[in-house]
Amino acid sequence: MFALSMAAQFTFLTLFYFLPGYDWLILNLGPFLGKDWSAAIFCPAGLREPSTMALRRVCCLLGRPQRCVFTSGLRAQGTVAQAQREVEKGGERKQVKAPKEQFNWRDALNLEGLLTEEEIMIRDTTHTYCQEKLMPRILMANRNEVFHREILNEMGELGVLGPTIKGYGCAGTSYVAYGLIAREVERVDSGYRSVMSVQSSLVMHPIYAYGTEEQKEKYLPRLARGEILGCFGLTEPNHGSDPGGMETRAKYNASSRTFTLTGSKTWITNSPVADICVVWAKCDDGKVRGFILERGMKGLSTPKIEGKFSLRASSTGMIAMDDVEVPEENLLPNVSGLAGPFGCLNNARYGISWGALGAAEFCFHAARQYTLDRIQFGVPLARNQLMQKKMADMLTEITIGLQSCLQLGRLLDQKKASPEMISMLKRNSCGKALDIARQARDMLGGNGIADEYNVIRHVMNLEAVNTYEGTHDIHALILGRAITGLQAFTVEK
Secondary structure (H helix, E strand, O other): OOOOOHHHHHHHHHHHHHOOOHHHHHHHHHHHHOHHHHHHHHOOOOOOOOOHHHHHHHHHHHOOOOOOOOOEOOEOOOOHHHHHOEEEEOOEEEEOOOOOOOOOHHHOOOHHHHOOHHHHHHHHHHHHHHHHHHHHHHHHHHHHOOOOOHHHHHHHHHOOOOOOOEEOOEEOOOHHHHHHHHHHHHHHOHHHHHHHHHHHHHHHHHHHHHOOHHHHHHHHHHHHHOOOOEEEEOOEOOEOOOHHHOOOEEEEEOOOOEEEEEEEEEEEEOHHHOOEEEEEEEOOOOOEEEEEEEOOOOOEEOOEOOOOOOOOOOOEEEEEEEEEEEEHHHEOOOOOOOHHHHHHHHHHHHHHHHHHHHHHHHHHHHHHHHHHHOEEOOEEHHHOHHHHHHHHHHHHHHHHHHHHHHHHHHHHHOOOOOHHHHHHHHHHHHHHHHHHHHHHHHHOHHHHHOHHHOHHHHHHHHHHHOOOOOOHHHHHHHHHHHHHOOOOOOOOO
């Protein structure tokens, strides 16, 4: 119909920009005024397409935020006005509102959305196995201190042993998936997760990382199937947090091409029932090296430690070596020094970081359900402000911990993680999980000490988990050294 001058366009744009209901006005009057007229408002003379430049100049001059531009009165799809405009429905005007996001206390930060389809499938499969096969066993296994050896065969069939290893019958999945597996297993029991962690991180990992091809072919497929069970010997009666002071010795015999190992290891998960032992000893040159010992070797014994009040569903013992002759081909040749065992421990500590939070989740969920069901003074215990505050703290710590573990897993997959990162999360997860388990036990009152409610079992287990594979305080010193550059483990004489 006609085209407006640039001055008129500026006037109209400025006027409409400040008018209340600007979006509604253009949307509803445009069709009546005609396509040419409405287009002319936004287009320089002679053009028939939107001019965003004109509106940007207005916004810039007026110092106002830029608003959404309509192409014409007939076309408003994909705009803010479309989401906010009033629509006719049943003779009444109703405001269109975006759906409100619902808070999911089971996944407070929607970490599910950060997992791959494969990771979700692995987690769900492991969860189903753990709840259907492990949970029914755990009460009596813990009460009677019984380790069910067949669990390793079941885990082998499931493919969760040595899951990050590529080839040799292993799944070759991500570190995040490994963490999710550990979380689901420890949701049932820390002892079961310990058995799995030792097999995967402390036995299969050193053979894969430091062993020969012959050693990998000989042991890894059988370990992955759960056909044979392994243990890891580093801690000694006189040297726990100080592995550099180990007394176990390996003397090389050139004539027989064997090593003679003498010494003892203690607090060794799986040792009483293990088929092979990955043992670390000091050689003639003073360097620490790893060896694969097989059950039946002369001079090798693995007595069980009795009277545990923690991790009772797993088997713990010692490794005693009285001049054990080990063939040279059983030496792990591709590492020397403490970097070898520490590499294994870092792998296991990562899994523990996830696993401890699985135990914490169980305790949190159990306390929540108990206080909802328990009626005191005529109302559910969960209505009590103190109970709600405790649950809010539990949920917060678990969520932050899981988010951190997820990020660490991604960094490990990208080979960008440092040992200090693992120490930080092992320390945090175990300490917070123990606090949560203790709080949950308290929330269950007298019933909290009954093993049929399972919470006290997690409390006792987490006491050990907070200590093994580097104590809470040792990991604090590792972090302190990284922060300050100063070594606090020893004092120079």
